[in-house]
Amino acid sequence: MDALVANMTEDQLLVLVIKYVKEAKRSALQQLLEELHPYDVAQLYRGLPEKHHHKFLTFLTSDQIADLIQELEYEMQIEILHKLGIERSSKVMNLMDNDDLADLLNELSADKIQEFLEVMRKEDSQKIRSLMSYPADTAGGLMNNQFVWIHVNQTVRQAVNKLKEYASFSENIYYLYVINEEKKLVGVVSYRDLLIADEDERIEDIMFSRVVSVSVDADQEEVAQTIERYDFIAVPVVDAQNTLLGIITVDDAIDIVIREANEDIEKLSASGKDIDFNTKATTASFRRLPWLILLLFIGLLSGSIISGFEETLDQVVALIFFMPMIAGMTGNTGTQSLAVVVRGIVTSDVDRKTVFKLIFRELRVGIIIGLTCGALILLVATLWIGSLTLGIVVGSSLLITLIVGTLAGTVIPLMLYRFGVDPAVASGPLITTINDIFSLMIYFGIATAFLSQLQHL
């Protein structure tokens, strides 16, 4: 059967699964699923007609359901728990990775959580409770406490025997963590080191002792950065006393990187949290509206600044033609600088020297692009409207607003970061408002100063 299954397409597999379910071939189904990755089983479950779900679940081993459930979205997870009932659910939960389980429980009501925890083995429910006590976006909230540790003075043989004993749950683990008598983390050994070592060697002699770990309250961004920089498969999580509490694996790091990037994009585009292809229209609207209403009033603020210059506009209507360009360009250069800062913070260390260097760099960028675009628009405006004075007004306004906009897009997010606020929030609202207001005031201010020379237009 192996060779057959290995070459089947997803659709062929689905047909086979439906056949097994209909004919109640329990063991054939279980055997088939053993050949597949959890992700593939989850894809099959998603493709399976609703009416077969219940029967399919009853045919699986608890282990298989635990693997499956970890790959599904919250809604489907809850649905499965509902279908399994409290007894079977608890059995499945006992087999789930602790971090996935804590995430799942966090989605349930307090009553429901209580109900599940009570049916679980006491030892497990305590572990879960402690995992749930850490904020979700810290190392504590991400860690898994299914790892294997070994004493520093044991031998390679003892380590391998321990691994064999814990084989089932050491599935996705590639390092063995070494602790001393006081249970402090003192080293790490990879499976490869174990494989190539002699059985009688002492762990202490083959371990790597400069262990890189993360603190239990470290931010998820720091965790992902550590794993990415060191090319780790997993990183140990420790408390202030260097006691090993859990591990975070590289697949979680990838999820963090994707999540953080999505958050940056959401904030930069002010598009509201957690909107994907499956979000309902009303939910998506309610998540987008707060930003839009805020931006609406910001737009009105610009309008009221314009209305303050009504007299100038009344006398030189041509000034309006360049208004969208000047406001837009200031916003654009601000957004460009903001994007550089937001992504730069992800990958670089931000110390005082870096900050000053960056601000000075952006000042020079502002001057270069200001001079280029200013000269260009001076030419265009002079030719279009036929007035060199207007050209000078528009060109010099653009020069100044581009420098101001570039600096605002750099300094504001850096200041926010300094005060512990996520700089990506400084997107739409703050930078746009400030740049809109600055640009209109600079433009109309300069225009008003030149009003007597412009009036013949």
Next chain:
Amino acid sequence: MDALVANMTEDQLLVLVIKYVKEAKRSALQQLLEELHPYDVAQLYRGLPEKHHHKFLTFLTSDQIADLIQELEYEMQIEILHKLGIERSSKVMNLMDNDDLADLLNELSADKIQEFLEVMRKEDSQKIRSLMSYPADTAGGLMNNQFVWIHVNQTVRQAVNKLKEYASFSENIYYLYVINEEKKLVGVVSYRDLLIADEDERIEDIMFSRVVSVSVDADQEEVAQTIERYDFIAVPVVDAQNTLLGIITVDDAIDIVIREANEDIEKLSASGKDIDFNTKATTASFRRLPWLILLLFIGLLSGSIISGFEETLDQVVALIFFMPMIAGMTGNTGTQSLAVVVRGIVTSDVDRKTVFKLIFRELRVGIIIGLTCGALILLVATLWIGSLTLGIVVGSSLLITLIVGTLAGTVIPLMLYRFGVDPAVASGPLITTINDIFSLMIYFGIATAFLSQLQHL
């Protein structure tokens, strides 16, 4: 020494390294570096004063230089090769991971590449040449051909012996790939499986036969997606005949995810490619200017539309006050929709059904936010200017432009994706232009229609 080094800070280590370099303690330095991760050694090298670089490098083993060089930026890599000279460089290159080496060589001139390849072992230079022939953003360009394979009918003992033999270069490898007589990939075994299996078991009996692999010409995005979905540590790369060519490891997948996210953000914010904290001001300006100049002309296009309605504006100046708000809001809702599409494509499959569902969803989102914001601005405009007619003109314009803007932000990137263009490019320029033009034409069009009723303002 171990315990001491394990607890030293980065600064203390640097002081120690400088001491060893000054006192020419070659073996002490080599031993110290063995205790550190390549990333930490690279950090030390970056912190080391320029004048010590040469001496530091001469004290290291070629293996250590190979590890170090892989962690550094291109500029520093080239500098090191220059310092080492062609002979020593080739030795170091022989020890580098093939994918990193191919990347490095791609940065050099054709002459220089030739020079290096000639000094290398023939076998190695051929490998490198073949790696360099694949496009950098495909599986072929990313893969490493330092992996370990084993024949399907060998035993666990034979596999472990082979691993011991290749110990030095199987450092970051956690799976053993299984091939048959025709050298086709037929299975995979993890180090853990080897550890817990009996020595006499046959590989065929413990291997996992439904191997997930990627094609050598698969896009890097697909590679990262495969690793992320299956929580793999590595994925094998095969050709059309299922012959194993190389592997791509999870650390490369993280780099891809970060790079793709940065590219999306760069394109969405039209901020130009590859600008980070270290980019020079002139370089950054030249990368940002093309976008800004394009956006400048787009801004002028809006201006020329406004100038077409000069007569209407002349008669009802108050219309100008709401112009920035209407254009801004249309742009904002378009950007929101665009962000949802761009990130959704990364994680979801885009079939015909999904597309229609999404467009219909966004239509409803447009109507909901249009009605909300339209009603709000009707109220504000009526109270501010004291004209219900103006309120109706502004409110109904905003309703229509928000629906159009939301749809444009959805349909345009989906169409681009359909035709194989990266939808993130549809950022600034396309969506902003179209939405600016639509919104101004709708607004001034409606206003002109109501002109006789508005004229008393």
